[in-house]
Amino acid sequence: MKRTHHCNQLRAEDVGQKVALAGWVHGRRDHGGIVFIDLRDREGLTQIVFDPQHNQPSWERAQGLRSEFVVAVEGVVRRRPAGTDNPKLPTGQIEVLAHTLEVLNASDTPPFPIDDAGGQAGEDLRLQYRYLDLRRPPMARNLILRHKIAKAVRDYFDTHRFLEVETPILFKSTPEGAREYLVPSRVNPGKFYALPQSPQQFKQMLMVAGVERYFQIAKCFRDEDLRADRQPEFTQIDVEMSFVTREDVLTMMEGLVAHVWQAARGETLALPFPRLAYRE
Template sequence: MERIFIKDAKNKAESEIFVSGWIHSRRDHGKLIFIDLRDYSGLLQVVFTPNNKELYEKAQKLRSEWVVGVKGRVNERPKGMENSEIETGKIELQANELVIYSESKTPPFAIETDGREINEELRLKYKYLDLRRSRLVKNLSKRHELILFVRNWLSSQGFLEIETPNLTKSTPEGARDYVVPSRLQPGSFYALPQSPQQFKQLLMVAGLERYFQFARCFRDEDTRGDRQPEFTQMDLEMSFVEREDVMELNERLMIELVKKIFPDKKIQKIPFPRISYQEAMKKYKTDRPDLRNDPSTGLGASKEDPELLAFCWVVDFPFFE
């Protein structure tokens, strides 16, 4: 039988299905054994009864994070036993076959929590386990949705997605380069790009006019809270445009993105406010002001509101002083 994703089980009531994944938790209630089975799409409650002695004895061995496959019948949960916190909370799987793919040692930390209480160094050491927790799976899924939306939206605006090289010459930018020795030319080095800046300008010279990519950038900088040695940025370039054209396009993109990908969030003010660099530094002491804290907006803004977004344009940067 073909395996299905757990999230699709909710549409299979009264049907036989086969699912695979990791044991998220196990509970024993009287003579019944319950496990929550997890794949990347969600959780599903699986029930083992003593009616099938061989299957029941096999289920008694199950432990958290074992990898298994289960075949069974999808039933509605008894009234009052539904779980509104998960997508499959109205159903359960009555198991009639169990395949154990892999047993697991006890993980070094809990998988079912959001992970914030765990030492970061330990989480990084076992990143392949840390990525199993639902909060991180949701974040990666949302990142995928966001990238897909931006890619399709920019394509609809006439942009071409073009990948630029990651092995290049050193260029004068704001940080130090990471260098890669050349095996074929001893004593020579490549540099990893701090940004696609020069390449995208060459694309404009080539007449491609509208370009974008999700670029990997590498910057050898001192350790700071708002700096990363490697990161991804959405990069674009346009020909035959003024500053207003670039700002207008990016503003439309952000507004549409929030509506589509984050419908529960609200943007404090549209069009986005514009303030000069001098005003930002004088009033907020930073060129990245958080306008949610500014009572002068008169909008009842509050940094404590997790659904509030406050975009702004900071213009007229002093390039030379």
């Protein structure tokens, strides 16, 4: 069964269309012998209806569905009965009357709810079952937001003639401000690579090489104790420019922040940003 739509896609104008959806059972309800499930994928939810008067075999299989079962469903889009619309969902005006149901994978009872309430579970438990934690809508939204930000950064710098250059991860030890992670070399016994605290030396080499405008969404590593603003492994937007003034750099970074805010949050920031003089 090939999926035709994702679970946040169908609207009232799709009524009457035959569709195929796949995802996880977010919830199951039995009302008067009719089974309803909320089918979830990374995009959202769609309500599926199993009616024994419409398709007895699918209704019988739906009796065994439980939370987090992975299923594929074929059916027809129809309007929800009057008074049952869910304004909290983009798909809240429609439901899919199921013709066929295929259980792709059964599931044990999850160790915590796969919803907003799951965030109240202990951090150790969530990390132990990280693949379940990442199914929760807040975590999925974080991944989507991070993707939008990274894409917006790349689009912005591309329009300003920057080159994205990947610099090495295995390098020699450098005199920066933190301790480095060391990686032993198998082919050179007794010698070690150092993981970069930042691409500082590499981007300076690129400027000397004539690249002129460089950026990278760079992985950095620092062997330090945890603090609110320090992590052993983190990602930074790394930038270097040649033949520019301080004002050029400030203006470029202001434009980057405004572009990312618009792309990721749909909000327009007023430029230029207010600035404080050193004496202030």
